[in-house]
Amino acid sequence: MFTLLILDCIDKFKCERSLSAIYHLLTGKRSSQTLQDAYSYGISNYFGIYKTLDRIKFNRYIDQMREKGLFEGDDEEASLTRKGIELLHIEKNKGQLKDFNGLKYNRMTYYCNQRLTLFIQTITNIETENYSFIAINDNKDIQTWVKNLFIKNKNDLQKWLEGLYTELYMFLNGLDELDATIFVDRLTGSKNIGLSKEQIAKKYNLTHHDVEIKIELISHKLITFIRTNKQEAPLLSIFIEDLIEQLFITDSAAKTYQLLRRGYDNEQISSIRHLKMNTIHDHIVEIAYVDYNFDITEIVAKEEVVEILRSIRKLKTRKLKVLKENLNNKYSFFQIRLVLAVDQTKTWKGGLD
Amino acid sequence: MDYLEGKLSRFFGFSTFRNGQKEIITDILKGSSVIGILPTGSGKSLCYQLPAHLLDGSVLVVSPLISLMIDQVKQLKATGFKEVIAINSFLSMSNRNYALTNLASYKLIYVSPEMLQNKFFLRYLDKVKVSLFVVDEAHCISQWGHEFRPDYLKLNHAINQIGNPTVLALSATATPEVQIDIEQQLGLKEVKKHIHPMDRDNIAFMVQRFTQYQEKIAYVVDVLKKFNVPTMIYFSSRNTTEKAAEELSVNLPNHRIAYYHGGMEQEDRILIQQQFMNNQLDVICCTSAFGMGINKKDIRLVVHFHLPTQVESFIQEVGRAGRDGQASASLVLVAPNDDQLPKRLIENELPDYQTVNDIIDFLSAKENDNFSIKSETKMLDYFNLNETQWRFLLFQFEKHGMIKESRIMEEFNDWQMLKNQLYNLIVTRNTYKQKKLTELLKWADNEHVCRRKLLFSSFQETLSQPLYGCCDVCDFSFLTWEPPIVERNISIPPKGWEETFKQLMLQGDYRED
Ligand SMILES: Nc1ncnc2c1ncn2[C@@H]1O[C@H](COP(=O)(O)OP(=O)(O)O)[C@@H](O)[C@H]1O
Ligand SMILES: [Zn+2]
Numbered sequence: 001m002f003t004l005l006i007l008d009c010i011d012k013f014k015c016e017r018s019l020s021a022i023y024h025l026l027t028g029k030r031s032s033q034t035l036q037d038a039y040s041y042g043i044s045n046y047f048g049i050y051k052t053l054d055r056i057k058f059n060r061y062i063d064q065m066r067e068k069g070l071f072e073g074d075d076e077e078a079s080l081t082r083k084g085i086e087l088l089h090i091e092k093n094k095g096q097l098k099d100f101n102g103l104k105y106n107r108m109t110y111y112c113n114q115r116l117t118l119f120i121q122t123i124t125n126i127e128t129e130n131y132s133f134i135a136i137n138d139n140k141d142i143q144t145w146v147k148n149l150f151i152k153n154k155n156d157l158q159k160w161l162e163g164l165y166t167e168l169y170m171f172l173n174g175l176d177e178l179d180a181t182i183f184v185d186r187l188t189g190s191k192n193i194g195l196s197k198e199q200i201a202k203k204y205n206l207t208h209h210d211v212e213i214k215i216e217l218i219s220h221k222l223i224t225f226i227r228t229n230k231q232e233a234p235l236l237s238i239f240i241e242d243l244i245e246q247l248f249i250t251d252s253a254a255k256t257y258q259l260l261r262r263g264y265d266n267e268q269i270s271s272i273r274h275l276k277m278n279t280i281h282d283h284i285v286e287i288a289y290v291d292y293n294f295d296i297t298e299i300v301a302k303e304e305v306v307e308i309l310r311s312i313r314k315l316k317t318r319k320l321k322v323l324k325e326n327l328n329n330k331y332s333f334f335q336i337r338l339v340l341a342v343d344q345t346k347t348w349k350g351g352l353d
Numbered sequence: 354m355d356y357l358e359g360k361l362s363r364f365f366g367f368s369t370f371r372n373g374q375k376e377i378i379t380d381i382l383k384g385s386s387v388i389g390i391l392p393t394g395s396g397k398s399l400c401y402q403l404p405a406h407l408l409d410g411s412v413l414v415v416s417p418l419i420s421l422m423i424d425q426v427k428q429l430k431a432t433g434f435k436e437v438i439a440i441n442s443f444l445s446m447s448n449r450n451y452a453l454t455n456l457a458s459y460k461l462i463y464v465s466p467e468m469l470q471n472k473f474f475l476r477y478l479d480k481v482k483v484s485l486f487v488v489d490e491a492h493c494i495s496q497w498g499h500e501f502r503p504d505y506l507k508l509n510h511a512i513n514q515i516g517n518p519t520v521l522a523l524s525a526t527a528t529p530e531v532q533i534d535i536e537q538q539l540g541l542k543e544v545k546k547h548i549h550p551m552d553r554d555n556i557a558f559m560v561q562r563f564t565q566y567q568e569k570i571a572y573v574v575d576v577l578k579k580f581n582v583p584t585m586i587y588f589s590s591r592n593t594t595e596k597a598a599e600e601l602s603v604n605l606p607n608h609r610i611a612y613y614h615g616g617m618e619q620e621d622r623i624l625i626q627q628q629f630m631n632n633q634l635d636v637i638c639c640t641s642a643f644g645m646g647i648n649k650k651d652i653r654l655v656v657h658f659h660l661p662t663q664v665e666s667f668i669q670e671v672g673r674a675g676r677d678g679q680a681s682a683s684l685v686l687v688a689p690n691d692d693q694l695p696k697r698l699i700e701n702e703l704p705d706y707q708t709v710n711d712i713i714d715f716l717s718a719k720e721n722d723n724f725s726i727k728s729e730t731k732m733l734d735y736f737n738l739n740e741t742q743w744r745f746l747l748f749q750f751e752k753h754g755m756i757k758e759s760r761i762m763e764e765f766n767d768w769q770m771l772k773n774q775l776y777n778l779i780v781t782r783n784t785y786k787q788k789k790l791t792e793l794l795k796w797a798d799n800e801h802v803c804r805r806k807l808l809f810s811s812f813q814e815t816l817s818q819p820l821y822g823c824c825d826v827c828d829f830s831f832l833t834w835e836p837p838i839v840e841r842n843i844s845i846p847p848k849g850w851e852e853t854f855k856q857l858m859l860q861g862d863y864r865e866d
Contacts, residue, residue, distance in 0.1 A: 192631070
């Protein structure tokens with residue numbers, strides 16, 4: 001499965017992006033370049049679906065795939081071989097990847113999963129009168145959330161057990177056997193502690209990578225299931241209702257954004273936050289990608305945007321250096337990046353004249 | 354029943370005190386400061402939890418282990434002791450604000466040492482009558498200790514600020530030199546010492562020599578084939594931990610074996626740890642990262658596939674066996690060149706001199722740059738430092754007045770002096786640690802003197818009579834070992850996910866009524 005995922009990325013990148021870009025995409029690197037890649041090449045659904053992927057292990061895996069003759073070329077310019085294309089296009093295989101929804105669910109899966117797991121551990125233990133169990137998740141946000149839900153419903157545990165059972169059963173029934181089994185194996189109840197990823201891999205003879213993305217995929221399916229069956233899954237809905245499809249923005253950028261909205265300018269923010277100007281610029285580019293209402297004309301005047309946009313269209317490139325030179329170094333990288341952002345998100349309302 | 358026993362049974366439901374508890378509590382209630390050295394699992398926490406019920410005002414506990422602290426608070430709350438709180442950075446904003454404004458209403462307040470340097474927190478603490486100041490894991494204060502924490506050195510200051518309350522310093526391992534350090538660094542006067550023996554009468558010792566790794570594995574396989582008992586196996590590298598776990602699993606198909614080390618994801622770490630506690634695993638292959646806060650009572654066998662870097666750590670790790678008092682054993686496996694890895698570990702604990710030199714040069718050039726050390730996490734990358742090394746340096750820089758609140762002091766100019774001092778310090782520390790390592794290696798090398806006698810001689814004068822065998826030099830052998838074998842929590846034969854799920858969710862036939 002991991003192989004397919006990488007093959008699909010190489011395929012979609014059409015020799016235009018390096019293999020590192022795949023790594024950044026899968027791990028959900030918070031950079032405007034990665035976001036740009038995700039949009040431009042139509043693979044935003046893979047964004048951040050394998051956050052724990054280790055760089056060295058990724059490289060090793062890529063090398064093995066190359067040795068197996070699934071793709072050719074170097075790290076800068078790789079393309080699939082016939083063998084690679086065939087593998088990718090076997091119908092059954094293609095279906096596996098279509099349920100990812102990386103960019104949209106990026107931050108939801110972790111919370112949804114962990115809340116659900118911890119809540120199930122909590123209510124099954126309390127129901128069996130075991131009050132001194134140790135929470136299998138030590139994230140404070142999750143614990144607080146679960147605790148609040150529990151306190152609100154502690155007199156209705158039977159109803160919750162039954163309801164969650166019914167709703168999850170409906171979901172699991174729609175998965176294939178192995179996925180459903182893995183989902184259940186990972187749960188912790190009053191008698192049994194769930195299996196680690198490593199143990200799942202061993203038990204079902206899967207590679208570590210495949211387990212990682214399989215578990216992630218199941219979570220994506222769960223969220224899609226909950227959202228499309230709000231009526232039938234009222235209890236599960238509670239686990240995600242406050243998790244908005246948060247298009248990604250770093251926490252640090254969010255702080256910058258907050259200050260911007262309070263009317264501070266870049267210099268002030270840089271000094272308040274003890275951050276370099278470059279960092280603040282990165283934040284602003286990040287914001288421009290996410291907030292479709294963000295008005296960049298306070299930083300780049302309208303006419304300037306138009307000039308940069310024209311140059312982008314003319315040269316058909318997104319390479320910063322080329323653009324900057326073509327524009328006679330009149331604009332900073334920061335300004336060009338901002339214009340690239342509004343171009344990419346198609347939020348430029350000012351026309352080209 | 355006497356007064357204290359009455360309270361013990363009322364608040365904790367225990368009928369008698371364990372060794373040392375009553376004496377320590379009595380001294381505390383009289384207002385004397387106490388250093389209490391009691392072995393792990395002996396019930397140290399009760400020595401301040403009971404006084405918390407009895408004293409006017411609040412008991413403040415400083416502990417370096419946030420997770421342990423939180424577990425304790427949870428357990429206490431479960432027993433009905435509600436006026437307890439752990440103040441730490443994990444508390445949510447609103448909970449924290451509430452806790453702080455109502456601080457005086459808690460009888461027992463756990464804090465991390467860092468917290469005591471927080472001016473805001475100290476202001477809140479001003480309104481609290483602290484009747485007892487507890488320093489848990491007090492050996493962390495000693496630079497000679499195996500878990501030195503620079504923050505502990507500032508406790509002295511906090512104690513003064515709070516108005517010199519009675520102090521209770523607790524630790525499970527402290528050599529006489531560390532005890533002196535505790536007393537001096539905390540500025541304790543007329544302190545009562547309760548030093549209890551480290552040795553445990555239910556743990557037997559065994560050391561085996563081999564020529565190579567594979568022989569060790571084979572030996573462990575043999576022992577575990579004979580005794581399928583809850584077992585911990587310590588390794589000094591993450592890689593070997595994984596590799597050995599795999600090899601043991603292959604050779605011991607009836608054992609449930611997993612590995613645990615600090616490089617694993619947090620989520621998997623918790624799962625594995627809980628599985629071991631829950632008897633879903635028989636054997637855990639681990640690094641020293643495992644064990645903090647483990648209170649599994651029936652661990653029968655602690656194997657050291659590799660030795661740690663000093664006697665204190667070894668005693669602490671062995672002490673995880675047999676908390677229930679039943680027959681348990683420590684097995685140490687030695688091979689030539691085993692000392693290489695710990696030697697390297699020691700060298701890596703502190704930055705080498707060249708690095709120190711480079712960093713100081715770098716910082717002295719930044720002197721007038723309004724340069725903040727904190728935001729510069731890149732320092733770790735630039736200079737290829739690990740966290741511990743960096744923390745050590747920060748502490749030293751602060752101590753020598755080079756930085757204050759993460760800023761380089763403009764008036765500081767003793768750069769060369771600083772280099773020399775750090776150089777001397779690093780050399781002294783490394784030499785000391787090498788000496789400690791040699792001490793442990795020598796212990797394992799010995800074949801003629803009783804292992805207990807040798808191990809504990811620097812901590813205590815007398816040894817208790819072993820209950821189930823002493824050591825391989827005296828009388829112990831696995832041939833005659835008879836640990837209690839418990840019914841295993843055998844995994845239920847595989848059924849489909851539907852049945853498993855129904856059972857887990859307590860539905861259908863599995864409903865609790
Ligand atoms: N007097 C006592 N009688 C029975 N059990 C006790 C007594 N004192 C402590 N315990 C129990 O012993 C266990 C270990 O205590 P703990 O304080 O965690 O040990 P330590 O901190 O010394 O390792 C706890 O489960 C505690 O409830
Ligand atoms: Zn002996």
